[in-house]
Amino acid sequence: MEIIKWIVFVTLHSLRIRIAVATGNTSLHSILLEDYEPDARPCGHCTSPLAISVSFYMTSLLDLDELAGTMVTMGYVKLIWVDERLTWRPQDHGGVSSIFVASKRVWVPSITLGNPSLKVTDLNKDMCPVRVLYNGTIIWMPGDVFHTRCDYDIYNYPFDHQYCYLAFVAWPYLANEVMLVIQDKEIYLPFYQENGEWSLVNTSTRNRVELSMSISEFNVHLSRRSEFFVVNVILPIVLLCFLDCLVFLIPLDSGERISYSITVLLSFAVFMTLVSDNIPKTSAPMSLLCYYLFLLFAGSVLVMINVAVNISLLYREQSKPIPGILRKVVILSRKSKIDNIEKRNTKKDETMKEVDVVGEDVNGDHAIELPESSKVVFPDDLRKAKSKSALDGRGLKNVCAER
Numbered sequence: 001m002e003i004i005k006w007i008v009f010v011t012l013h014s015l016r017i018r019i020a021v022a023t024g025n026t027s028l029h030s031i032l033l034e035d036y037e038p039d040a041r042p043c044g045h046c047t048s049p050l051a052i053s054v055s056f057y058m059t060s061l062l063d064l065d066e067l068a069g070t071m072v073t074m075g076y077v078k079l080i081w082v083d084e085r086l087t088w089r090p091q092d093h094g095g096v097s098s099i100f101v102a103s104k105r106v107w108v109p110s111i112t113l114g115n116p117s118l119k120v121t122d123l124n125k126d127m128c129p130v131r132v133l134y135n136g137t138i139i140w141m142p143g144d145v146f147h148t149r150c151d152y153d154i155y156n157y158p159f160d161h162q163y164c165y166l167a168f169v170a171w172p173y174l175a176n177e178v179m180l181v182i183q184d185k186e187i188y189l190p191f192y193q194e195n196g197e198w199s200l201v202n203t204s205t206r207n208r209v210e211l212s213m214s215i216s217e218f219n220v221h222l223s224r225r226s227e228f229f230v231v232n233v234i235l236p237i238v239l240l241c242f243l244d245c246l247v248f249l250i251p252l253d254s255g256e257r258i259s260y261s262i263t264v265l266l267s268f269a270v271f272m273t274l275v276s277d278n279i280p281k282t283s284a285p286m287s288l289l290c291y292y293l294f295l296l297f298a299g300s301v302l303v304m305i306n307v308a309v310n311i312s313l314l315y316r317e318q319s320k321p322i323p324g325i326l327r328k329v330v331i332l333s334r335k336s337k338i339d340n341i342e343k344r345n346t347k348k349d350e351t352m353k354e355v356d357v358v359g360e361d362v363n364g365d366h367a368i369e370l371p372e373s374s375k376v377v378f379p380d381d382l383r384k385a386k387s388k389s390a391l392d393g394r395g396l397k398n399v400c401a402e403r
């Protein structure tokens with residue numbers, strides 16, 4: 001008996017549910033969609049185009065790929081239009097003022113991306129239901145992940161700003177049939193999640209008609225968060241520069257200069273690889289950072305050459321003369337200094353008398369050896385020149401001979 005009672009109860013209960021559904025929204029659906037032709041555009045015989053209001057709600061910026069030249073965003077598009085065939089009086093239907101209908105059962109515009117990077121897909125592929133208001137207004141909010149093309153300008157990398165956009169077109173319809181209209185000045189960002197690498201600076205919108213197609217454009221202005229790059233690449237490079245100069249502090253005869261400067265040179269090469277792996281391999285225009293890194297690398301190569309020449313001079317046989325070019329370079333670089341000294345010395349005639357005596361003692365290419373007493377009257381700058389004159393004794397000899 002219990003089982004029979006239970007079966008009767010379940011049957012009656014399900015009947016009740018079915019009756020309630022039939023008298024509620026379902027009947028409204030069947031009335032509205034009975035003779036509805038989903039392929040026919042609303043207002044098919046009107047002279048003015050069907051206006052569709054478009055807004056874009058961006059929820060996140062998933063990826064900006066400079067190498068591939070793409071931007072991946074996630075969001076949904078809110079489309080609003082009026083379909084006069086879908087109207088009813090709420091008071092005739094128990095006060096129901098809006099219903100949901102599967103998007104394949106009513107006419108929806110086929111909206112596609114105008115600048116896709118992956119493939120052209122219709123926004124309607126997920127069959128997101130539409131909301132129909134009693135006065136025929138239809139609100140449809142399909143969402144998707146949008147892969148769009150974006151041209152990157154990496155001249156200022158890593159302090160660059162990028163301007164990318166999403167364009168939506170009502171693909172098969174011409175502008176005189178379906179017109180997309182953006183009324184807002186910017187993209188809506190109520191659910192926007194910040195991206196770790198890029199910050200969203202500004203957004204703007206634009207309506208345009210091109211090739212008799214109506215296009216809605218949503219522009220995003222992004223700036224790169226460069227802290228990561230500054231700490232991991234720029235600061236190490238600057239420190240390496242200082243290290244490179246320090247090579248001349250290492251004693252020449254310790255033989256460590258070569259290995260030190262090669263290490264610094266290789267470090268620059270590593271950073272060059274790191275940077276060029278991260279930016280598009282384009283030359284129009286090339287990143288400033290690449291030029292800068294190349295300059296540093298070239299500087300490091302010069303230091304390397306300098307060190308190699310120094311060492312080869314240090315260990316060459318004493319009997320061999322210094323190569324003519326090197327000698328000229330040294331004489332030229334010393335000449336201006338010595339000229340200065342001469343000018344100052346001519347002003348101090350009295351003290352020079354003693355120097356004349358010393359000058360006669362000077363002998364050939366050897367460094368000058370002065371008696372202890374004459375050092376007192378020797379002018380300061382000339383004494384400095386003397387201490388540096390090991391390389392170029394002849395220069396000083398000339399100075400002294402002219403006195």
Ligand SMILES: *[C@@H]1O[C@H](CO)[C@@H](O)[C@H](O)[C@H]1NC(C)=O
Binds near residue numbers: 096
């Ligand atoms: C019909 O839809 C309205 C609003 O959409 C809702 O309030 C009402 O409960 C629905 N009726 C039924 C029977 O589901």
Ligand SMILES: *[C@@H]1O[C@H](CO)[C@@H](O)[C@H](O)[C@H]1NC(C)=O
Binds near residue numbers: 082133135136137
């Ligand atoms: C339809 O009704 C909604 C909600 O009441 C209103 O916002 C909208 O302006 C109406 N549309 C028309 C075309 O009357």
Ligand SMILES: *[C@@H]1O[C@H](CO)[C@@H](O)[C@H](O)[C@H]1NC(C)=O
Binds near residue numbers: 202203204
């Ligand atoms: C955002 O972009 C719009 C349109 O380009 C511009 O008028 C506005 O000044 C910009 N706002 C900021 C904060 O840059």
